[in-house]
Amino acid sequence: MLTALGTVPFFLYVAVFLLLPIAVLAVEAFRATDPVTYEETWSTGSITTITEGVYRRAYLGSLQLSLITAVLAAVLGLALAVAILRARRGQLLRRMVLTASGVLANFGGIPLAFAFIATIGNQGVVTALLQDTLGIGLGGFSLYSMTGLALVYLYFLVPLMVLTIIPALEALRPQWREAADNLGATGWQYWRYVGGPVLAPPVLGATMLLFASAFAAYATAKALVGSSVPLVTLQIADALSSNVVVGAENLGKALALGMVVVVGLVMAFYAWVQRRTQRWLA
Amino acid sequence: MTALAEGVAGAGGVAPDTPVRSGRRGGGAWRFAVLGLLGLYFLIPIAASFWFTVRDRRDGGVTAEFYTGIPGADGFAEAFTRSLILAALTVLLALALMIPTVVLVDLRLPRLRTAVELLTLMPLVVPPIALVVGVRSVLSWAPDYFLGTPLADAFFAIQEPDLPWILVFAYVVLALPFVYRALDAGVHGADLRTLTEAARNLGASWPRVLVSVVLPVLRTSVLNAAFLTLALVLGEFTFANILGFETFPTWILRISGSAPQLSVAVSVLSLLVTWLLLLMISALDRRRGTEETA
Numbered sequence: 001m002l003t004a005l006g007t008v009p010f011f012l013y014v015a016v017f018l019l020l021p022i023a024v025l026a027v028e029a030f031r032a033t034d035p036v037t038y039e040e041t042w043s044t045g046s047i048t049t050i051t052e053g054v055y056r057r058a059y060l061g062s063l064q065l066s067l068i069t070a071v072l073a074a075v076l077g078l079a080l081a082v083a084i085l086r087a088r089r090g091q092l093l094r095r096m097v098l099t100a101s102g103v104l105a106n107f108g109g110i111p112l113a114f115a116f117i118a119t120i121g122n123q124g125v126v127t128a129l130l131q132d133t134l135g136i137g138l139g140g141f142s143l144y145s146m147t148g149l150a151l152v153y154l155y156f157l158v159p160l161m162v163l164t165i166i167p168a169l170e171a172l173r174p175q176w177r178e179a180a181d182n183l184g185a186t187g188w189q190y191w192r193y194v195g196g197p198v199l200a201p202p203v204l205g206a207t208m209l210l211f212a213s214a215f216a217a218y219a220t221a222k223a224l225v226g227s228s229v230p231l232v233t234l235q236i237a238d239a240l241s242s243n244v245v246v247g248a249e250n251l252g253k254a255l256a257l258g259m260v261v262v263v264g265l266v267m268a269f270y271a272w273v274q275r276r277t278q279r280w281l282a
Numbered sequence: 283m284t285a286l287a288e289g290v291a292g293a294g295g296v297a298p299d300t301p302v303r304s305g306r307r308g309g310g311a312w313r314f315a316v317l318g319l320l321g322l323y324f325l326i327p328i329a330a331s332f333w334f335t336v337r338d339r340r341d342g343g344v345t346a347e348f349y350t351g352i353p354g355a356d357g358f359a360e361a362f363t364r365s366l367i368l369a370a371l372t373v374l375l376a377l378a379l380m381i382p383t384v385v386l387v388d389l390r391l392p393r394l395r396t397a398v399e400l401l402t403l404m405p406l407v408v409p410p411i412a413l414v415v416g417v418r419s420v421l422s423w424a425p426d427y428f429l430g431t432p433l434a435d436a437f438f439a440i441q442e443p444d445l446p447w448i449l450v451f452a453y454v455v456l457a458l459p460f461v462y463r464a465l466d467a468g469v470h471g472a473d474l475r476t477l478t479e480a481a482r483n484l485g486a487s488w489p490r491v492l493v494s495v496v497l498p499v500l501r502t503s504v505l506n507a508a509f510l511t512l513a514l515v516l517g518e519f520t521f522a523n524i525l526g527f528e529t530f531p532t533w534i535l536r537i538s539g540s541a542p543q544l545s546v547a548v549s550v551l552s553l554l555v556t557w558l559l560l561l562m563i564s565a566l567d568r569r570r571g572t573e574e575t576a
Contacts, residue, residue, distance in 0.1 A: 003386060003390045003391060004391060004394075006382055006383070006386045007382075007383050007386055007387065007391065007394060007398075009379060009382075009383075010379055010380070010383040010398065011401075013379055013454070013455075014401050014455070014458075017417075017451050017452065017454070017455045018401070018404060018405065018408075018413070018455050020416075020420060021413055021415075021416025021417045021419070021420055022408065022412070022413070022416055023416075024416050024419045024420055025412065025415060025416040025419065028419050076316075076320065079312075079316045080316055080317070080320055083312075083313040083316045083317055084317075086313070093317075099560070099561070099564060100324065102560045102564070103553070103556055103557045103560050104324065106513055106514075106517070106556050106560070107553055107556055108517070109517050109518075109519050109531060110517075110519050110531040110532075110534050110535055110549070111517070111531075111534070111548070111549035111550075111552045111553060112549075114331070114534070114538065114545050114546045114548075114549040115327045115328065115330075115331040115546070115549055115550070115553070116327055117542075117546070118327075118330055118331040118334035118335070118542075118546040118549075119326060119327045119330035119331060119334075120330075123542070124330065124334070125330040125331075125333050125334050126326065126330055154323075155323075155324070155327070158320065209406075212406075212407050212409075215409065216409035216410060216411065216412075218409075218410070218411050218519070218520045218523075219519035219520060219523075219531065222519075222523070222535070223535055223538070233409070233411050236411055236412075236415060237411070237523070237524065240415065240418070240524060249419075249422075252415055253415055253416075253419060255415075256409075256411065256412035256415035256416065257412070259409045259411070259412045260408060260409070260412050263407050263408065263409060266407075267407050
């Protein structure tokens with residue numbers, strides 16, 4: 001029993017710095033402060049507010065952006081992973097892409113935003129180049145918009161997909177392919193009946209991870225668009241920095257709790273998918 | 283072509299080691315398209331950022347003034363030093379917390395494994411901004427409820443702007459997934475059970491086992507975890523921004539309005555730093571690989 005004491009610091013630490021803040025969110029999102037008397041009461045007011053108007057738009061905006069970028073990054077990342085795994089003389093190429101993925105998956109946040117501002121921002125190098133040579137600039141495209149954000153998010157999501165999915169691709173045994181070939185299966189039939197079903201759960205799982213990552217992204221959006229694009233993370237920051245509106249603090253908590261709930265639902269689905277994967281990739 | 287290849291192999295009397303399948307060789311074009319397009323997408327912003335920072339707008343030449351100007355830039359030294367100190371403290375605290383836990387769970391308490399694994403994975407999925415809102419709510423208890431008690435003093439002490447310990451505590455949580463996975467991989471790869479049992483049978487005490495057996499075995503995992511944590515802390519923005527402390531990333535955002543080239547130059551450098559850190563990790567991994575096969 002004495003040995004169990006050795007893990008107490010870990011559980012205590014996690015309880016204080018991870019579980020307590022989330023629990024506090026879940027409770028205080030249901031508190032309200034009276035603007036006149038500053039008395040605190042129980043209320044579902046904040047929860048009702050965040051399902052309406054600007055906050056509803058923010059949730060929808062965040063969901064839309066994360067869903068689109070996650071699916072796009074999953075497809076592109078999978079294609080890239082397959083391309084480097086099946087290249088015949090690809091040892092060097094493979095190592096290069098994997099190292100680059102490791103770096104770029106960690107290259108998020110503020111520096112990434114500025115790299116894109118320098119490239120296709122208003123004063124960007126590529127913007128100026130297109131303006132000088134073709135005279136059209138970027139056409140109707142703006143970096144400081146939802147589409148612009150999506151383009152930037154892909155920059156760390158695609159490498160993340162490559163890193164996440166490579167182990168699953170490597171677990172596809174060549175023998176399966178050979179067995180299918182020997183039985184006269186076409187390439188399409190192999191992917192339809194063997195490769196696809198085995199790969200589907202990890203691909204779906206990785207897509208969930210990308211979704212959660214894009215959904216939670218704050219720094220890049222903050223540096224690029226301020227709060228001109230409806231996103232939950234930006235709305236939370238706005239609510240917290242507002243000293244004028246009484247109860248904005250509680251609104252921020254409700255918005256944050258909503259994010260935890262969304263991610264929780266996604267992860268419950270992910271756990272279910274993961275259970276089905278274990279059988280094949282163990 | 284396929285028939286010719288088979289003929290040549292047959293003529294030499296050497297069977298090809300993989301069966302040559304027709305119909306699989308044709309699809310190479312999409313591979314080059316994917317590699318080419320994504321290659322451009324990933325290289326252009328880096329190249330453009332670099333050009334953005336070295337071109338001289340006044341007389342059209344090339345200049346390094348934005349890079350040489352970084353160390354002397356207003357507030358840089360202070361913010362960067364603070365981020366480095368936070369990173370070092372985070373690495374130490376995370377390792378002190380996780381090494382005993384991972385080792386104990388692996389050797390003596392396998393029943394707790396699932397719980398520890400799940401808890402360490404949570405920070406990967408709980409959005410940092412949601413977590414920081416919760417942390418802020420807890421911190422606001424000090425003026426609201428505990429004023430005048432030692433607890434409130436402790437709360438204020440960890441929010442000292444010069445060295446905000448609360449960021450260290452929070453960053454340890456954010457680093458848990460990476461630290462746990464790195465250490466867990468090290469423990470698994472080394473068959474720690476046999477090694478510690480051997481040491482125990484030879485009469486070593488538990489602390490002695492930890493220092494003389496476990497730590498040396500986990501050396502590369504520990505360094506791996508340390509580098510990943512370092513990269514994480516140096517780039518972390520959400521907590522610092524919401525709690526209102528100035529660290530390296532929040533400094534970049536603050537100066538970007540008045541010094542756009544400088545902010546991009548610092549961004550390019552921070553990409554380089556991340557790259558170097560990860561190169562070190564992969565170099566360590568490769569060395570461990572050769573050590574094991576030797």
